Amino acid sequence: MLESIGKALRIRGLSKTYFTRSGEAVEALCPVNMDIRAGEFVAVVGPSGCGKSTLLQILAGITEPSAGEAYADDTRIHGPSIDRSMVFQNYALFPWLSVRRNVEFGLEHKGVPKAERREIAERYLKMVGLSAFADKQTNELSGGMKQRVAIARAFAVDPSVILMDEPFGALDALSRRLLQRELLRIWQEHRKTVLFITHSVVEAIYLADRIVVMTARPGRIRSEIEVDLEHPRDNTSPQFAELERDIYAQLDEELTRSFGLDQDA
Amino acid sequence: MSSKPSSSTPPPSVAMGRRAAGVSGAVLRGGGKRLLPFVYAAVTIAVIWELVVVITKPDAAILPSPWQSAQTFAHLVANGELARDVYASLRRVLSAWAGAAVIGIPLGLVMGYSHRFEKIADPFIELLRPISPLAWIPLAILWFGIGEIGKVFVVFIGTFFPIVLTTVAGVKSIDPTLINAGRVYGCTSGISLFRKVILPASLPSIVVGLRISFGMGWAAIIAAELVAAQSGLGFLIANGMEILRADEVLVGMVVIGVLGVMFDSVFRYAHRRLVWTE
Ligand SMILES: Nc1ncnc2c1ncn2[C@@H]1O[C@H](COP(=O)(O)OP(=O)(O)O)[C@@H](O)[C@H]1O
Ligand SMILES: [Mg+2]
Numbered sequence: 001m002l003e004s005i006g007k008a009l010r011i012r013g014l015s016k017t018y019f020t021r022s023g024e025a026v027e028a029l030c031p032v033n034m035d036i037r038a039g040e041f042v043a044v045v046g047p048s049g050c051g052k053s054t055l056l057q058i059l060a061g062i063t064e065p066s067a068g069e070a071y072a073d074d075t076r077i078h079g080p081s082i083d084r085s086m087v088f089q090n091y092a093l094f095p096w097l098s099v100r101r102n103v104e105f106g107l108e109h110k111g112v113p114k115a116e117r118r119e120i121a122e123r124y125l126k127m128v129g130l131s132a133f134a135d136k137q138t139n140e141l142s143g144g145m146k147q148r149v150a151i152a153r154a155f156a157v158d159p160s161v162i163l164m165d166e167p168f169g170a171l172d173a174l175s176r177r178l179l180q181r182e183l184l185r186i187w188q189e190h191r192k193t194v195l196f197i198t199h200s201v202v203e204a205i206y207l208a209d210r211i212v213v214m215t216a217r218p219g220r221i222r223s224e225i226e227v228d229l230e231h232p233r234d235n236t237s238p239q240f241a242e243l244e245r246d247i248y249a250q251l252d253e254e255l256t257r258s259f260g261l262d263q264d265a
Numbered sequence: 266m267s268s269k270p271s272s273s274t275p276p277p278s279v280a281m282g283r284r285a286a287g288v289s290g291a292v293l294r295g296g297g298k299r300l301l302p303f304v305y306a307a308v309t310i311a312v313i314w315e316l317v318v319v320i321t322k323p324d325a326a327i328l329p330s331p332w333q334s335a336q337t338f339a340h341l342v343a344n345g346e347l348a349r350d351v352y353a354s355l356r357r358v359l360s361a362w363a364g365a366a367v368i369g370i371p372l373g374l375v376m377g378y379s380h381r382f383e384k385i386a387d388p389f390i391e392l393l394r395p396i397s398p399l400a401w402i403p404l405a406i407l408w409f410g411i412g413e414i415g416k417v418f419v420v421f422i423g424t425f426f427p428i429v430l431t432t433v434a435g436v437k438s439i440d441p442t443l444i445n446a447g448r449v450y451g452c453t454s455g456i457s458l459f460r461k462v463i464l465p466a467s468l469p470s471i472v473v474g475l476r477i478s479f480g481m482g483w484a485a486i487i488a489a490e491l492v493a494a495q496s497g498l499g500f501l502i503a504n505g506m507e508i509l510r511a512d513e514v515l516v517g518m519v520v521i522g523v524l525g526v527m528f529d530s531v532f533r534y535a536h537r538r539l540v541w542t543e
Contacts, residue, residue, distance in 0.1 A: 092446035096465040096541040109451020
C-alpha cells in the first residue's frame, strides 16, 4: 500500500460508543482519521471526556473500537502488542516488583534472556537517571521518579510506538518541567513514534512536532497544527505565544460548545 | 497432691512476670516487646484464678489451682501425650487448610476476574457460607465415621469460604490500569496475566484470608474433636471432662490458646516479610 509508506500509525474511521450498566449509550469517539509518521511526536489536546484516553486505549489494543480500524506498521491492531508500549498517568508500576524488575517486565515477556534483560534495564535506568534506585521498591520513589521508571519501562522493550496518556498530569510543576526536558532528550536520541495526550497546551507546544486538537465529546479531530520551532523551544518566544493563543482559542470554543453556551457566544 | 504449694508460694509465673517487667526496657526488644501484652494478660488471669481457688476452695476435679495445672502440663509433656494431641490436631488443620487454599485461591481469582463465572459460582458460596462448619459435624460423622477424613472435611468447610471471599475481594480491588499495563507489557494469555499481575496484585488480601481462615480452622478442629476423636487437643479436653480431670481440660485450653496466638503471629510476620505495600 503506497499511502502507508513511512506511517507508523494509520487510523481510519475509528469510533467508540460505550454502553453503561443501565444500557445507556455514551458516544466517546466520533469517526477519527489520522496518520502518524514513524519517528513523529504527536500531541493530542482536547476537553476532558472527549475520548483521548479511549483513542489511546484502542491504539494500545486494550479497548476494541465500535467501528473503523487502526493499523500499526500496516498490521491491523487487534489486541495489545509489546511493539506499542504505554505510559499511564498514574504510573501503573507493579508495586510487588523492584524498580529493576519493573523495567525488565516487558523484556521477560519478549523472551529476552536474563543476563541481557538486566543489562538493558540498567541502560534504561541510567537513561532516566535512576541507576542508584534499581533495587528499591516502587513505593520508596516520588511521583516524578515513578514516572521516570515507567518511561524506562516503555523504552526498554524497544517498541516502534509509545503511547502516553497524560503522563505528567499528576506531577508538580517543577518535576513536570524536568520530565518534559528528559523525555525530549530521550526521544531525540531514540526517535520513537510518540502519541502524547496532555491537558497542557504549553506542554504540547514544547514537545510535539504536530498537535491534534480534538472537539468536545463525542471527540473528532478539530484541527492539526504543525509546530515548526527549533528545540529547545522557548515558551516566551512570540511564535510560541502565537501558537498557544491559537490553540487556547480553539479549546475555549469547544468548552463553550460542550456546556451548551454557544448561543451566547 | 494437695493445693498447699500454690497457696503458700506465689505462682511461678507471677514472679517471672515481675522480673521480666522490671528489666523489660533493657533486655526485651522486638519480639519480647510484642510478647509483653500476652504475659500481662496471662499473669492477670493466673492471679485471679489463684484468688478464686484460695477463696472458694473448690474440689480439684472441678477447678484445680494454677500450680496443679502447671504440674499436669509438665506431666503431659513428659509422657508425650500432649505432643501427640498437638500433632494430631495440627496435622488435620494443616491438611484441610492447605487443601482449601489450593482449591479456594484459584477459584477466587477466577471469580474475581470474570463476572460471568462469578454469577455462576457466587450463589453457591453465599448459600453455603452462613452454615457454620460445626453444623457439618453430624453429617461428617454420618458420611465419614470418626476417622481422619470427617475432621479434615469439617475444617475444610471452615477454611474454604474465607479464603475464597478474601481472594475475590483482592482481585476486585486491583487497579484496572495495572491489568492494562500487564497486557500492554506482554501478558497476552490469560494464564500469564493471572500469574504475573492478578495473583501478585491480590496477594496481600490472599495472605490475610489465609491467616483468618487458619484461625477459623483451629477453632473448628477443636469442636470436631470434641465430638468424635481418639486424639487431638479437642479429644484431650473432652476426655478430661469425662474422667473428671479439670486440670487436663485447662491444660488443653491453655495450649489451644497459646498455639492460636503463635500461629497468628507467624502469619503476621510472614505478611510483613512477604507482602508488598501500597
Ligand atoms: N468504560 C467506560 N464505560 C462507559 N463510559 C466510558 C468508559 N470509559 C470512558 N467512558 C466515557 O467516554 C468518554 C470519553 O472518555 P475518555 O476517553 O476517558 O476521555 P478523556 O481521556 O478525553 O478525558 C467520557 O465521557 C467517559 O465518561
Ligand atoms: Mg483521559
